Amino acid sequence: MMISAEIVSTGTELLLGQSINTNARYLSERLAALGICCYFQTTVGDNPDRIRQVLENAMSRADLIITTGGLGPTMDDLTKEVVAELCGRSLQLHEPTLHHIESFFQRRDRIMPDNNKRQALIPEGSIIIPNHLGTAPGVILEEGTKTFVLLPGPPSEMEPMFEETVKPYLTMKTEIDPGLLHSRVLKVVGPGESVVEEKLRDLLLQQSNPTIALLAKQRGLHIRLTARAKTKVDAEALIKVTEAKIVKRLHPYIYGFDQETLSGVVGQCLLQRGKKLALAESCTGGLIAHEITNEAGSSAYFLLGVTAYDNSAKKELLGVEEKILQTYGAVSAETALAMAQGVQKISGASIAMAVTGIAGPDGGTAEKPVGLVYGALVDGAYCETKEFRFVGDRKAIKERTATAVLNWLRYHLQESS
């Protein structure tokens, strides 16, 4: 049986922007994995009338209502009270829970404050969700065709309670086969969202099973294929057909799948081909080296990175000739190439890449505007340079340059060697 869910987060601190709602994200992800559709997430403050209003609204449009927060000992923790009232249940003292709370304080050599007793009050006829890491128990309450699941706010308590009690309860109740829903993510760098959509328009229009979702990311785009099937094998088979069509159209822009990262794929390519990398960076200021070295084991293929921010460093360290800087300028294809050759020489690396550009906000001219970047790739005797024009603030230009350079290297390794 398919059911729909709404997640209700309570807490005035969320409405003041003092803390970020990670619970809604966590629960949504888990529900999707169980094949339960979450159509709404709502956040409301610690106010009984507004909490009631939100819960009534949720009951009118969802079968399953999961709340987080408002189970604490203080006066403004009201979720249990409002739900009990909404379902016409009384709150009853649950002795084992009271004992659990008392021993929780004893174990810490502390006396239980009186107001913690409130946490042992449970709506009659509800299932109790044990909380091994805190004092507030959770509650599962069935009212007609509707099910309330009340969980505490702290993720460290809420998450294990969901895994240990709520998940098996939902699986049982909804007879969900955990293999029911399976996803695969294709990762794209290069074309924008609208270009990808044009290339895939007919597939997007025909989509049913698997569904196809385009997710614009800070770096590039994710294409998520989600299939429904009896078994994981069946779901994977469904995905494979659509995936093959997409790969055919978007190759060579697809750099990886699922958990793969661009720097990780580049690292694997270098490793497989036994190549060693060196970098000479100007406008990216070390970001490319940072990304390469985010990968465990990168010391096996990354030798040296030079952030030659000052021209003297470009000349004395990388051996870029004065006349190249004079004739073409520090931001030029010629300087980029000289920087790459220079770092290849001093590091003894087989492959070297260099970037020089104007990250802004200052330093741009009509002829060489902010966002103009030149890159060079040297592989043995093979040389290649590229001109890029990026838009955005300083950080965005650094990040777009790093992404373009890493993707360029990936393409070079995969296609040209």
Added chain:
Amino acid sequence: MMISAEIVSTGTELLLGQSINTNARYLSERLAALGICCYFQTTVGDNPDRIRQVLENAMSRADLIITTGGLGPTMDDLTKEVVAELCGRSLQLHEPTLHHIESFFQRRDRIMPDNNKRQALIPEGSIIIPNHLGTAPGVILEEGTKTFVLLPGPPSEMEPMFEETVKPYLTMKTEIDPGLLHSRVLKVVGPGESVVEEKLRDLLLQQSNPTIALLAKQRGLHIRLTARAKTKVDAEALIKVTEAKIVKRLHPYIYGFDQETLSGVVGQCLLQRGKKLALAESCTGGLIAHEITNEAGSSAYFLLGVTAYDNSAKKELLGVEEKILQTYGAVSAETALAMAQGVQKISGASIAMAVTGIAGPDGGTAEKPVGLVYGALVDGAYCETKEFRFVGDRKAIKERTATAVLNWLRYHLQESS
């Protein structure tokens, strides 16, 4: 006049738990600072019926409805269409916006895909919010006593659009005295949240006006003081008293205030003292140089960064003697110092810093575990080394090292020179 707001976030990826809703937090924080009460946050997928349902609901209980997302070029970007329909407005092509979008693509030497034209369709009679970093303009639409503000999903576009256009619009419309609520953020690196809480316990217990909030951040901790007063001057006076007490107790852990960043403060210190910096990085792999160069104008004080990932680079480029590597190992105070002296020499920088350590997950031993990092600071003839032991995964160790090194440099410049 006081008004109430509801924030509506659209995007199926939010309901699938694939991305986290940072926009709701950002907007709530900004609205609170303007004295606008946000009573509800709602998240809904890219489904026209459900978006309509949520917006109708929001109109029934809020004066101001701010939406994020759904302004993109693709078929499932629907916010403008639904709001226009809800307010009985037609969508009209806005030529200047179309021109902006076309030139956005031209600057990238790309042809504008046809579906981007949709982004130039604006509900009649609405105010356009310029988007300097993307193609989707925002929209302000007044319908009777209700005001809709439609913003794009990417924070990098949404946030400046709010600051530049929406904030002044709201201040004007609601006649908010910007001094009504005034905040000041003290930024701390070093002690953990619980230590800071200990040091400030009595202040936290007595807090009323200003309120004191501790916000744990990826790097360090923020202490936000928020005062209510008739005028900004009065609020600042209230804050100053509490701020002075906190600074007295936490100095020298406070590196900056409000919008200041650690790398920015370091940059200012270098600039003021006319010092030039060079870096030799091993385990951080370029991250420290990346952070230094995130600051506009850093080329005025940053000369050179060397990521000497390979021992041969440490020896040949930085001149670390073989016998130092042999005797003490690559991860040692001696090697860190030699690296710092080496990069100081080749760059001609007055100040040089170096780090070498084990970022993991592999490479650790009982004697030199993962997370062991040695740093060195050289200022002219002055030399100093430090040992750090960090916990966390590879990225966390890199980030904690970078933070510790930058904070060390800040302290050295502010206290010792």
